[in-house]
Amino acid sequence: ALIGVSIAWRAGREWETVLKFINAIPFNLRDPILHQDVATYVFKLPFYNLLYQYLLLTVIAALIATAAMYLMSSAIEFVVQRRYVAPYVKTHITAILSAFLLVKAFGYRLDMYKLLFDYGIGRVVVWGVGYTDAHIRLPVLYLLMALAIIGAILLLLNIYWRAVKLIAAVIIVMVGTSLLAGVALPNLVQQFIVKPNELMAERKYLTYNIQFTLKGFGLDDAVSKSYTVEQQLTQELLNRNKDTINSIRLWDYRPLRQTYDQLQEIRFYYDFYDVDVDRYYINGQYQQVTIAARELNYELLPQAARRWVSQRLQYTHGYGVCMSPVHEIDKGGLPRFHIKDIPPRWSGPGDPPPHLVIRRPEIYYGELDAPYVIVRTRTPEIDYPKGAGMQTFQTCIYQGKGGVPVGSLLRRILFALRFSDWNILLSRSLTRESRIMFYRQITQRVQRLAPFLMYDRDPYIVIAYGRLYWIIDAYTTTQLFPYSEPANMDKRRFNYIRNSVKVVIDAYNGHVTFYIADSKDPLVRVYARIFPALFLPLSDMPSQLRGHLRYPVDLFSIQSRVYCKYHMTAPEQFYNREDEWEIANEVFGSGAGAIESASRGQTRMGRIQQVEPYYVIMRLPGEHRLGFLLMLPFTPVQKDNMIAWMAAHCDPPRYGDILVYRFPKGQLIQGPMQIEARIDQ
Known part of the structure; x- marks a missing residue:
């Protein structure tokens, strides 16, 4: 019974595995070794592994329990002068051992699938099945599976x-074959x-590895173009690219946040957690802008404002x-x-564009950690500071549908228990209309709703409809895409990723909507x-x-x-890594002489780090519109000259198209570090 309860408890935690198996749909792509649709590995293999573990545990538990029961009933005796096994015991145990071998045969079949997801024995060249796997390990697994089935029939x-000797012979053959042929x-x-x-043997498998890794990370459709750099800057060249030059980004969002803090926090408890990059049409022009939300940082509230009424009823939102x-x-x-x-x-x-007029500027849900608050109470909320010196406050009463009603006695008791806070029950400020807001940190909020998705680390604020x-951005991922070498982000490992979901959260009422952005993703x-x-x-x-x-940005960085x-x-x-690249380096926070100690990875005025992907408005070579x-620049490994740059379109109808511009290998194109050094000279 205890084993059954344990299995049932674990099975309940594997709801996603079971539901994905039941609702599986094909990828319409087959692996080149076992010729299975990729859906077999992504949706079905986890369920098969789960089933195998449960069957193996059940059979082993049955064998141990049966042997113990017969030992206690003296149906099995092993003493110095007497060895006795009752005939019916032999029958029972033989049947269990036969079931064990059938389960092992199932396990050997699963081991064949798993060859597609690792480096294997002694190899560092191919991710997935290589020569040894295809010609030795795979046939050995077929042999072991056949031996297990034959052994089960013989038992x-x-x-x-x-015949007791037959049981021993089957076990010896299985173990011996596994050690000699399998290892x-x-x-x-x-x-x-x-x-x-190595190259001759692994050539075909390297091709599979390359093809499936590019597919897994959505790079199989990336367009690579050669680009010849103009060495002479002419007026005609400047005129031809005037709109791109006029859109050159002068502000980096990282130091700009400090400037925003100094100029626009207004009150010490407001905080610009992040500065985002976006674009808007302003007076008919397509402009790139930086935008930041003025959030309420509860850690910056003065000590006098850290009382329950202040934190839960008055200071409720940013602005x-x-x-x-x-x-x-x-x-x-x-x-x-x-x-x-x-x-x-x-x-x-000029006049404010209608789409940039903000009629509902309150921010109840944001990027900063925020405790629960209660709105629509008898205690007015502090909306924003006003008056000379901002010494007084405009108050407000929440008008939206965010949060959960907490007006009834039963709800107040339940929420008091939920948050271990009896003030919810005892406060006289609450009314029948009061609502409690929790999970106000937006990433935490969406993770509670859809924990099976992976989320981008840079949510961004948008002005729309006042x-x-x-x-x-949310991602679907798996680490079971055959032949694809995995990558890592936020302690998650995967070899397939798609930006298949866009999540929108209303900053005023917390309403969350999930939109499918890539309907082709299985x-x-x-x-x-x-x-x-x-x-x-x-x-x-x-x-x-x-x-x-x-x-x-996160997806682009991984790609x-x-x-x-x-x-x-x-x-x-x-195989020879003849043309391996790396993301170009830059000096962040640099100034005069910053490159003096670059060999130590630290400069006098800044630090050396990889260039972050950055948004730009520009017209690509050969195109007619901004x-x-x-985009992101590349350099050869351990070199500073630029070899290529990659760009991803953000605007429809070419959203998601990836372009790579390669520079001539025989021509020196200076990279960010070399330009930095020239500036410092």
Whole structure:
């Protein structure tokens, strides 16, 4: 009974595995070794592994329990002068051992599948099945599976023969074959046949590895182009690219956050947690801007305001945003704000565009950690500071539908227990209309709703329809895509990733909507089958929000790291790493003389780090219109000259298209570190 309860408890935690198995759909892509649809590995293999573990545990537990029961009943005796096993005991144990071998045969079949997901024995060249796996380990697993089935049949026949030696012989053959053919032989073949002829032996399997890794990370459709750099800067060249030059990004979001803090926090308890990069149409021009939400940071509240009434009923929300164009600086060297102050006001050129007028600037849900708050109480909320010196406050009563009703006595008792806070029950400020808001940190909020998705680390704020919204990019991932070398992010390991979901959170009421952005992804289609009410098609997203979707930085960073090696699609080139790249380095926070101690990875005025992907508005070579792009430069390994750069389109209809511009190998194109050194000279 205890074993049954344990198995049932664990099975309940594997709900996702079971539901994905039930709702599996094909990838319409087969692996080149076992010729199974990829769905077999992604959706079915986890369930088969789970089933195998339960069957194996059940059989072993049955064998141990049966033997113990018969020992206690003296049906089995092993003493010095007497060895006795009752005939019916032999029959029972033989049947269990036969079941054990059948389960092992199932396990050997699963082991064949698992060959597609690792480096295997003694290899560091191919991820997935290599020469030794295909010619030795795979046939050995077929042999072991056949021996296990034959052994199970012989043991069943042994119920009538009752020969103890037959049981021993079956066990010896299985163990011996496993050790000799499954361990020793593959190592010998790898060492003495494959290694001396590694490239020749592994060529075909390297091709599979390259093809499936590119597919797994969505790079198989990346377009690579040669690009010849103009060495002479001419007026005609400048005129031809005037719109790109006028959009050159002057402000880096990282130091800009400090400037926003100094100029626009207004009160010490407000905080700009992050500065985001986006684009808007302003006075008919497509402009790249930085935008930051002014959130309430509870850690910055004065000690006098850290009472229950202040923290839970009064200080409930942040207020407004700041926005400035990335390509403009005022006379004092500061950002030229388009939106600033409290309440937010337009300070850009001309009248405020209608789509940038903010009628609901309150931020109840944001990026900062925030405790639960209760709204619609008898205690008015502090909306924002006002008056001379901002010494007084504008108060407000929440008008939205966010949170959960907490007005009834029963609900107050339950929430008091939930938060271990009896003030919820005892406070006289609560009314029948009161609502309690919790899970107000937006990443935590969406993770509670859809824990099976992986989320981008950079949510960004958007102005649309007079309100503030957060957009978070969400990913579907698996580490069971055959032949694909895995990558890591946030302690998660995967070899397949798609930005299949865009999540929108209303900053005022906390409403969360999941939109399917990649309907071709089998993973998100399976999740949509499991949770049909959770997802909406991207066409249902309001147009003002859809215009601010962008290619996510985290995904682009992962793809860039993978492409540094897997852009080499010729097996010979890949094997020798003849043209391996790395993401270019930069000096962050540098100044004069910053390169003096670069060899130690630290500069006098800054530190050396890899360039982060960055958004730009530019017109690509050969194209006629400006586009919002995410881009990143590459250099050869351990070199500073630029060899290529990658860009991803953020605007429809080419959203998600990846382009790689390669520079001539015989021509020196200076990279960021070399330009930095020239500036410092």
